[in-house]
Amino acid sequence: MMRHFLDLAPAGPDGLRAILDEAHRRKRLRAGWPKGQVDADAPLAGHVLGMIFEKPSTRTRFSFDMAIRQLGGSSIVSSAGEMQLGRGETIADTARVLSRMVDALMLRTSSHAKLDQLAEFATIPVINGLTDLTHPCQVLADIMTFEERAGRPVEGSTWGYVGDGNNMTNSLIEAASLLKFDLRVGVPHGMDPDAGIMATACARGGCIGLYHTPEEAMVGADVVVTDTWVSMGQKDSEAKMAACRPFQVNDALMARANRGAIFLHCLPAHRGDEVTDSVMDGPQSAIWDEAENRLHVQKAILLWCLDKIG
Ligand code: CP
Numbered sequence: 001m002m003r004h005f006l007d008l009a010p011a012g013p014d015g016l017r018a019i020l021d022e023a024h025r026r027k028r029l030r031a032g033w034p035k036g037q038v039d040a041d042a043p044l045a046g047h048v049l050g051m052i053f054e055k056p057s058t059r060t061r062f063s064f065d066m067a068i069r070q071l072g073g074s075s076i077v078s079s080a081g082e083m084q085l086g087r088g089e090t091i092a093d094t095a096r097v098l099s100r101m102v103d104a105l106m107l108r109t110s111s112h113a114k115l116d117q118l119a120e121f122a123t124i125p126v127i128n129g130l131t132d133l134t135h136p137c138q139v140l141a142d143i144m145t146f147e148e149r150a151g152r153p154v155e156g157s158t159w160g161y162v163g164d165g166n167n168m169t170n171s172l173i174e175a176a177s178l179l180k181f182d183l184r185v186g187v188p189h190g191m192d193p194d195a196g197i198m199a200t201a202c203a204r205g206g207c208i209g210l211y212h213t214p215e216e217a218m219v220g221a222d223v224v225v226t227d228t229w230v231s232m233g234q235k236d237s238e239a240k241m242a243a244c245r246p247f248q249v250n251d252a253l254m255a256r257a258n259r260g261a262i263f264l265h266c267l268p269a270h271r272g273d274e275v276t277d278s279v280m281d282g283p284q285s286a287i288w289d290e291a292e293n294r295l296h297v298q299k300a301i302l303l304w305c306l307d308k309i310g
């Protein structure tokens with residue numbers, strides 16, 4: 001079975017645990033090394049990762065590129081608009097061609113269906129670098145960051161997400177149900193996360209609460225998470241911003257979470273909207289570790305996809 005990483009569920013709890021443990025292990029092993037130095041075992045020497053971006057990216061682009069380099073491989077990065085994809089060549093034909101040239105593909109796109117199609121026609125692993133529906137790589141980096149800070153596995157912890165119900169929320173919901181942590185989601189009316197993902201997670205036995213006030217999401221939270229109110233490709237509207245405003249993560253909201261709770265944000269942040277400077281730059285913020293952990297977790301995802309772990 002080809003190991004695509006399109007979402008968290010297909011890897012299952014054991015696959016996700018294997019990825020997280022490998023990420024922690026490799027990060028520890030190379031502490032203090034120059035960033036461009038290849039890991040001692042160079043497990044993906046000779047391998048090439050192709051990356052296609054239909055949307056902007058800072059973290060995903062740099063972290064995947066550094067990930068494959070540290071594993072001993074190399075990358076080719078392209079925006080979809082610079083490829084024949086942008087002139088109408090089909091996803092299926094693109095998948096067939098690139099499968100002959102590189103060892104794994106990462107795609108960032110709006111349409112989750114496009115990602116599924118790439119995987120259907122590729123004969124190499126395909127990785128989800130964000131769609132409008134989910135952002136699984138980011139959520140694994142978030143979990144890694146919690147485990148590092150807390151010094152314990154994520155299982156049994158409580159997370160509070162506030163803001164727009166979006167791709168981050170959907171992947172958090174999936175993660176909570178697979179790795180057995182409690183998730184309390186606080187979103188404005190009309191901005192609920194994906195109903196299908198929520199239903200599947202609940203059927204799996206996930207403990208996920210959906211609320212329409214920010215305060216309810218903070219009850220017992222060990223982790224406070226938010227994301228931009230307007231995702232890439234979405235229309236900015238005054239009405240949406242106004243509805244989201246009470247869901248801002250500020251010092252008063254943080255005070256409702258557990259003492260010692262950490263703050264996470266996948267970034268980019270809109271300081272002064274979904275989060276204040278005082279929280280972003282305050283003592284509970286773990287956002288820079290979280291950004292760095294994209295690199296470590298994605299190394300482990302690449303190794304899992306290429307059957308080197310798990
Ligand atoms: N968090 C994240 O995916 O960032 P980029 O959009 O910069 O890749």
Ligand code: NVA
Pocket residue numbers: 130132135166167168227228230231232266267268
């Ligand atoms: N929800 C955001 C995440 C960015 C990393 C977006 O899709 O734009």
